[in-house]
Amino acid sequence: YRTKDAVQSLLGFSEAGAQVSYSGCLIENINSLANAGQWGYSPGSPNNFVTARNWQTSGGNPRMDIVGFTMHHALAPLLSEKVFRKQLQTYRHIYSQAFGTSPDFSKGFWPAECSFSERIIKVLVEEGFEWSVIGNSHLARTLADYPLNYGTSGCNIDPPNGADKVNTNGNNWWSGQIDGRGGTYAAPYCYQAHKAKHIDPETGAEYMITVVPMADILSYQNGYALMGTGDIDSHIAPFDDPSHPSMVLLAHDGDNAWGGGYDYYNNSVPGFAGDAAAQGYVPTTIQQFLDDHPVPTNDVVHVEDGSWFNAANDWGHPQFINWFWPMYTSNYDFDPNGWTEDARNWAVLVAAENRVETAEDLEGGTDIADIVNPNASSSLSERAWHHLLPGYTSGYMYYGTSLDMEVKQSLACNIATGFADQVIDANPETDNTAPTVFIPQRYPYNPGGIGFGPTYGYQQHQNSSDFTIWTFAYDVSGLQSINLKYRLDNDGVNPLTDNDNDTYAGGSGVQSWLSISMTERIFPTGNVTGNPDVNFFIMPDYIANEYYAEISELSDTLVDYYIEATDNKGNIFKTPIQHVYVGNYNPGGGGGNGISWTPENPNQNDIIMITVPDPQDSGKLHWGVNNQGNSWQTPDEAYWPIGTVLFNGSGPAVETSFEGPDPDNELTLTFGPFNNPVQEVSKIAFVIHYDNGNWDNNGGNDYHINIDAITSITDHKSTEPIIYPNPTNGDITIGNTNILSVEILDITGKKMEDYTVSKTAIGLKLDLSDLGCGFYIFQILTDEGLITRKVFKN
Structure with missing residues (x-):
C-alpha cells in the first residue's frame, strides 16, 4: 500500500506519477502468501495497485504505470529471442489476472537491472512496446568526446569499444560518484529520450523503439538518501533544449536502502517532487512526457549494451560480467579451459532450451495460459516451459554460490527436460528445430585496446589485438558444424545512416565473410575449481558444450561477426551480428637485439639513455611505469619527453619517438630523472614500436628497467574523507x-x-x-x- 500512498502524495501535480516494475514471479509469491493469509497479505492485496493504476494524469495516462517486465527477473540481453518472447508473453498474461485489463497494458518496458541491448528491440516492438528504459551511461559512453578518466567518478570498467562510438559530441560533461558507483554524463544528450533501432540481419527490416535514459548517478543517490535538485540545477537544467526537452528519470531498487521503505515512499517521493516543482520543473510520468514531447523519428542514436551501474563488480559492463564472469588466464588472455559456476549454469540452460523448443515444435505450439498455469490437460511442452522459465532468474547468477543458488538452473532444467524428453522420445526421427547458441562472448572486450575494471584488478592493461569469440551450443540431434563468421569493414565506421554492417548480405561498406571452424570443448558439469562454496547436490541431465575460435593478425579495423551452427538434420541457426573495433597493438616476436640503457642500474635522480642498435626502421619507445605483470601504469606527464603521446589516445602506455637512426645506425632516446613527487616510479617497462608496424617486445617478455629509490620521506594521504x-x-x-x-x-x-x-x-x-x-x-x-x-x- 505504500507504493499507492507515494503516488497518492503526487496527486496535486497534474502530470505526476510513478512507474513500477512488478515481476510475474512476485505476483505468484504474493498470491501464494495471500491465499495462505501470511505476512499480512490477503486476496485483496493487489487492489492498492489497481486503484493507483486507475488514477489519471491530466493527459489521461495512469498515475501508476506498472510497466512491462519479464515473467521472472531475467536479463533480457542474455536470452534468446524465443525465451525472451516467452518471458514477455507469460508476464502479460499474469499481469492482466493481477491488475486487470483497464487501463491498457503499459506501452513501456523496464528491463531487469536496466539491462539493455539493441538486440532486444525487435521482440519488444513485436510484443507491442513503444519505449524502454536504458541506463544513461550507455549513451554517454558512445559519444565521440567521452572523457575517459579511470576510477569511480569516470570509467571503472573496460573503456568503450570503438565499435560503439558515434560521431556526436556531448560537450557539457559532469561527473560524480556515491558508494563507489559513478560516471561521466553529458547534458542534455544523456537526459533526452531518443530512438534506437535493431536491424533483422536476415531480412534487413528495421525495428525502432524510443529509449528513455534513467539518470544513473542521481538515481542511486535518490535510492540512498533524501536529495534536492542541486545537481539538476547545476549540471542539467542550464543545457536544456526546449525543442527536445530533458527528463531526469530516477529509477532504482525502490526501498532497498530504506529498510521498510516508509521514508522513501512517504518522505522522499513527495519531498523531492515538491522541491522539483518549486524550482520550476514538472513532475511527470514517462508516458505523459513522451505524449507531450514525442521523439522525432530521425533522432536515432546508438545505445551500448549494459545494465545500470548499481551492480557491484559489474558497474554497467557491456558484457554483463556479474551475471556471466568471463574465463581468462592470469595474463588476461581467453582461457579455453576456464570454468565458473555461472558459465556452467548458462551451458545447462542452453541445452534445456533446445530440448524444450524441440518438444514445442513437435507438438505444434503452446498456449501461454497453460505455461503460466499448467493443469492436467496442458501439453508436455507447456509444462516444460512452465518449469524452464524460472531458471533464467538473474539473481541465481548474481549471487552465485550463496545458499543453493548454484543448483537452481539444474533443478529447473531437469524438471523441464523431463517433460520435453517424453515428446522427443515419441518422435525419434523428427527434428525441425535449429541448434541453440548462446549469444557469442568476446575476450578481451577491447582487443588492441585497454582493459580495466573488476576483471583486471582495476589496473590498466594493454590487450593484444588477437581475440577469441566463444559460446555454448547444443542440439538434440547433435551438431554437424559450428563456424565463426567474420568480415572487415571498409572504413572503420558503422554509421547509423546505413545498415551494411548489420545484415548477413552486407553491402558496399563491408568485405566478404571469412569462416573459422570453432574448436569444441566438452564442458564439465562438476566443481572444476574445487570451490568449497559450491555444492552441486543436483546435477544437470544435459549441458551444452563450449565452442571457441581466435581472430588474429588484425589491427585498426572494425570487424562484424556471428556464429553459424548446423545440426545433423541440416537445421541452421545464426546468431545476431555483433561488432568490435580492433586496436593496433599486436606484440610479435623479437629478442634483445643488443638494446641497452645507461646507467645500467639507475636511481630516481638519473637521466637514462636507451640505445637500439641496427634497427629495422625508425620507431618509438612504447613505455609505461610501475608495471604489475602485463599491466602498466601511465607515466605522469611530468616525465614525458617532448612529443610524447598516449598510445591509442587512452593509454596506459605512452609513445615517444627515438632520435635517429644516426650515422652509427642507432636509435637513441633520453628521459628522466624520475624523481617528481607527483608519481613515485620504481620500474619502467617498454617495447619498441617500429614505424614499419613491427614490434620488438623482447620475445614476449618486454624490457624492464628497475629504478632505485632515493631515501626520502613522502606523505601518502588517503583521499577518503x-x-x-x-x-x-x-x-x-x-x-x-x-x-x-x-x-x-x-x-x-x-x-x-x-x-x-x-x-x-x-x-x-x-x-x-x-x-x-x-x-x-x-x-x-x-x-x-x-x-x-x-x-x-x-
Missing part, C-alpha cells in the same frame, strides 16, 4: 581529502549551507551551531568527484 566528530555538537572537521566545495542538505533535500573554497583545501573546519538537531547530508566535491556522507547534529 574523514568527518569528525560525528555526531557533533557544533564544530566539525572534514579532513584527509582535497575539498573544492561542501553543500549541506537537510533530510528533505533542502540546501542549508554552501561552502566553496577559493583554493583546494586538504581539510575544512565548519561551524554547524546554527543548524538544528537532526541528520544532514554532506555533499563534498573533491577533485576526484562528489562524495556523500550523513552527519548527525546533536
Whole structure:
C-alpha cells in the first residue's frame, strides 16, 4: 500500500506519477502468501495497485504505470529471442489476472537491472512496446568526446569499444560518484529520450523503439538518501533544449536502502517532487512526457549494451560480467579451459532450451495460459516451459554460490527436460528445430585496446589485438558444424545512416565473410575449481558444450561477426551480428637485439639513455611505469619527453619517438630523472614500436628497467574523507581529502549551507551551531568527484 500512498502524495501535480516494475514471479509469491493469509497479505492485496493504476494524469495516462517486465527477473540481453518472447508473453498474461485489463497494458518496458541491448528491440516492438528504459551511461559512453578518466567518478570498467562510438559530441560533461558507483554524463544528450533501432540481419527490416535514459548517478543517490535538485540545477537544467526537452528519470531498487521503505515512499517521493516543482520543473510520468514531447523519428542514436551501474563488480559492463564472469588466464588472455559456476549454469540452460523448443515444435505450439498455469490437460511442452522459465532468474547468477543458488538452473532444467524428453522420445526421427547458441562472448572486450575494471584488478592493461569469440551450443540431434563468421569493414565506421554492417548480405561498406571452424570443448558439469562454496547436490541431465575460435593478425579495423551452427538434420541457426573495433597493438616476436640503457642500474635522480642498435626502421619507445605483470601504469606527464603521446589516445602506455637512426645506425632516446613527487616510479617497462608496424617486445617478455629509490620521506594521504566528530555538537572537521566545495542538505533535500573554497583545501573546519538537531547530508566535491556522507547534529 505504500507504493499507492507515494503516488497518492503526487496527486496535486497534474502530470505526476510513478512507474513500477512488478515481476510475474512476485505476483505468484504474493498470491501464494495471500491465499495462505501470511505476512499480512490477503486476496485483496493487489487492489492498492489497481486503484493507483486507475488514477489519471491530466493527459489521461495512469498515475501508476506498472510497466512491462519479464515473467521472472531475467536479463533480457542474455536470452534468446524465443525465451525472451516467452518471458514477455507469460508476464502479460499474469499481469492482466493481477491488475486487470483497464487501463491498457503499459506501452513501456523496464528491463531487469536496466539491462539493455539493441538486440532486444525487435521482440519488444513485436510484443507491442513503444519505449524502454536504458541506463544513461550507455549513451554517454558512445559519444565521440567521452572523457575517459579511470576510477569511480569516470570509467571503472573496460573503456568503450570503438565499435560503439558515434560521431556526436556531448560537450557539457559532469561527473560524480556515491558508494563507489559513478560516471561521466553529458547534458542534455544523456537526459533526452531518443530512438534506437535493431536491424533483422536476415531480412534487413528495421525495428525502432524510443529509449528513455534513467539518470544513473542521481538515481542511486535518490535510492540512498533524501536529495534536492542541486545537481539538476547545476549540471542539467542550464543545457536544456526546449525543442527536445530533458527528463531526469530516477529509477532504482525502490526501498532497498530504506529498510521498510516508509521514508522513501512517504518522505522522499513527495519531498523531492515538491522541491522539483518549486524550482520550476514538472513532475511527470514517462508516458505523459513522451505524449507531450514525442521523439522525432530521425533522432536515432546508438545505445551500448549494459545494465545500470548499481551492480557491484559489474558497474554497467557491456558484457554483463556479474551475471556471466568471463574465463581468462592470469595474463588476461581467453582461457579455453576456464570454468565458473555461472558459465556452467548458462551451458545447462542452453541445452534445456533446445530440448524444450524441440518438444514445442513437435507438438505444434503452446498456449501461454497453460505455461503460466499448467493443469492436467496442458501439453508436455507447456509444462516444460512452465518449469524452464524460472531458471533464467538473474539473481541465481548474481549471487552465485550463496545458499543453493548454484543448483537452481539444474533443478529447473531437469524438471523441464523431463517433460520435453517424453515428446522427443515419441518422435525419434523428427527434428525441425535449429541448434541453440548462446549469444557469442568476446575476450578481451577491447582487443588492441585497454582493459580495466573488476576483471583486471582495476589496473590498466594493454590487450593484444588477437581475440577469441566463444559460446555454448547444443542440439538434440547433435551438431554437424559450428563456424565463426567474420568480415572487415571498409572504413572503420558503422554509421547509423546505413545498415551494411548489420545484415548477413552486407553491402558496399563491408568485405566478404571469412569462416573459422570453432574448436569444441566438452564442458564439465562438476566443481572444476574445487570451490568449497559450491555444492552441486543436483546435477544437470544435459549441458551444452563450449565452442571457441581466435581472430588474429588484425589491427585498426572494425570487424562484424556471428556464429553459424548446423545440426545433423541440416537445421541452421545464426546468431545476431555483433561488432568490435580492433586496436593496433599486436606484440610479435623479437629478442634483445643488443638494446641497452645507461646507467645500467639507475636511481630516481638519473637521466637514462636507451640505445637500439641496427634497427629495422625508425620507431618509438612504447613505455609505461610501475608495471604489475602485463599491466602498466601511465607515466605522469611530468616525465614525458617532448612529443610524447598516449598510445591509442587512452593509454596506459605512452609513445615517444627515438632520435635517429644516426650515422652509427642507432636509435637513441633520453628521459628522466624520475624523481617528481607527483608519481613515485620504481620500474619502467617498454617495447619498441617500429614505424614499419613491427614490434620488438623482447620475445614476449618486454624490457624492464628497475629504478632505485632515493631515501626520502613522502606523505601518502588517503583521499577518503574523514568527518569528525560525528555526531557533533557544533564544530566539525572534514579532513584527509582535497575539498573544492561542501553543500549541506537537510533530510528533505533542502540546501542549508554552501561552502566553496577559493583554493583546494586538504581539510575544512565548519561551524554547524546554527543548524538544528537532526541528520544532514554532506555533499563534498573533491577533485576526484562528489562524495556523500550523513552527519548527525546533536
